[in-house]
Amino acid sequence: MNRTAIENLGYEIREVPPYTIVYHPSLPQLPHVLSGGPVLGTDTGLSGRASIRTMEPGLVIRTLTHGGALRNVFKARFLTLNRSLQELQSSAHLISQGIPTPEIVGMRFRKNGLFYAMEIISRMIPESVDLLAFLEQCPDDGSAVIRKTGALIRAIHRARVYHADLHVKNIVLDKEQNPWIIDLDNAYRFIDLPFILRYKNTRRFIHSLKKWDKRGRIRLPFGWKQSFMDGYAGQER
Numbered sequence: 001m002n003r004t005a006i007e008n009l010g011y012e013i014r015e016v017p018p019y020t021i022v023y024h025p026s027l028p029q030l031p032h033v034l035s036g037g038p039v040l041g042t043d044t045g046l047s048g049r050a051s052i053r054t055m056e057p058g059l060v061i062r063t064l065t066h067g068g069a070l071r072n073v074f075k076a077r078f079l080t081l082n083r084s085l086q087e088l089q090s091s092a093h094l095i096s097q098g099i100p101t102p103e104i105v106g107m108r109f110r111k112n113g114l115f116y117a118m119e120i121i122s123r124m125i126p127e128s129v130d131l132l133a134f135l136e137q138c139p140d141d142g143s144a145v146i147r148k149t150g151a152l153i154r155a156i157h158r159a160r161v162y163h164a165d166l167h168v169k170n171i172v173l174d175k176e177q178n179p180w181i182i183d184l185d186n187a188y189r190f191i192d193l194p195f196i197l198r199y200k201n202t203r204r205f206i207h208s209l210k211k212w213d214k215r216g217r218i219r220l221p222f223g224w225k226q227s228f229m230d231g232y233a234g235q236e237r
Contacts, residue, residue: 005085005089006088009088009089011024011025011088012025018111019108019109019110020108021035022106022108023106027105030106034121039053040053042054055121058123058126059105060122060123060124061120062122062183063117063119064076064078064083064084064118064119064120064185076117077116077117078115078116078117078118083118083185084109086188087184088107091103091104091184093159093189094159094181094187097158099156099159100179100181102122102182103123104121104122105122107119107120107121120185125172126175127174128172128175129172129173130169130171130172130173131145131169131172131173131179132217134173135212135219135220136217141177142218142220142221143221143222143223143227145179146224146231147227147228148178149171149228150227150228150230150231150232151231152231153166153231153232154233157193157201160192161187161189161190161193162188162190162193162198163181163201164186164188165186166204167204167205168205168209170182202232206228209224209228
C-alpha cells in the first residue's frame, strides 16, 4: 500500500485485524463501523449491481470486482491494491475540478493468501437513479438528460481523465436530473488526454446506449445522438 499517497490526499489509515481501513478524518467512527464483519450494510437489490450495499448514515459500500473474462476467474480477488488507490486519486481530482462524483470517505482491505479483497465507501447521492433505469422510466425526458451527460463527459475529458468503463450504469442522476460519474476504479488521469482516447470513450458510451435500445430495455428518443454530441460540444438548445 502506498501510505504516503493516501495520506497526502487527506485520509488516515488504521489497522483493525484482519482489515486495513482507510478513512476520512471527518468520519472518525468509520474504522469501528467497518470492522464489524465481512458483510456490511444492506443489499440494494439493484439488478446488475450485486456488489453495491448501503449503510447509515448515507453511505454506499462497493466491493471491487473484475470485469469481462476475469470476473469468472478472479471475481473480487486482486493481487495488488492499485485499483483502489487509483479510484481514490481519480475521485479527488475530479472533485477538485468541480465534476460531480460521490466523495469517497473510506476504503477497506483484507488480504487472504496472495489476494486482496477491496471495498470502497462513498457518500450516497440522495434520490438517485442510474441512467439506464431513468431511460426505462422516463423516455420522453431522455434527450435533455443525454445532452447533460454529453456535457459531463466533456468536462471529464477536459480534466484529462479517461474512464475505461464508461457506460449507462456508471452515470447516475440526482433528483434534479443532473448526471454524476461513478465507479472510478477504471479511470485514468493523463497529463494530456489524447484525441483517440476521447473518441474511444464517447464511442463506448454511445454503443452502451444502442445496446440497451436494441435489447428493448429502453427506447431512445428521436435525435438522441445529436443531443449527446451537442452536450459534448458545449452547445445548448
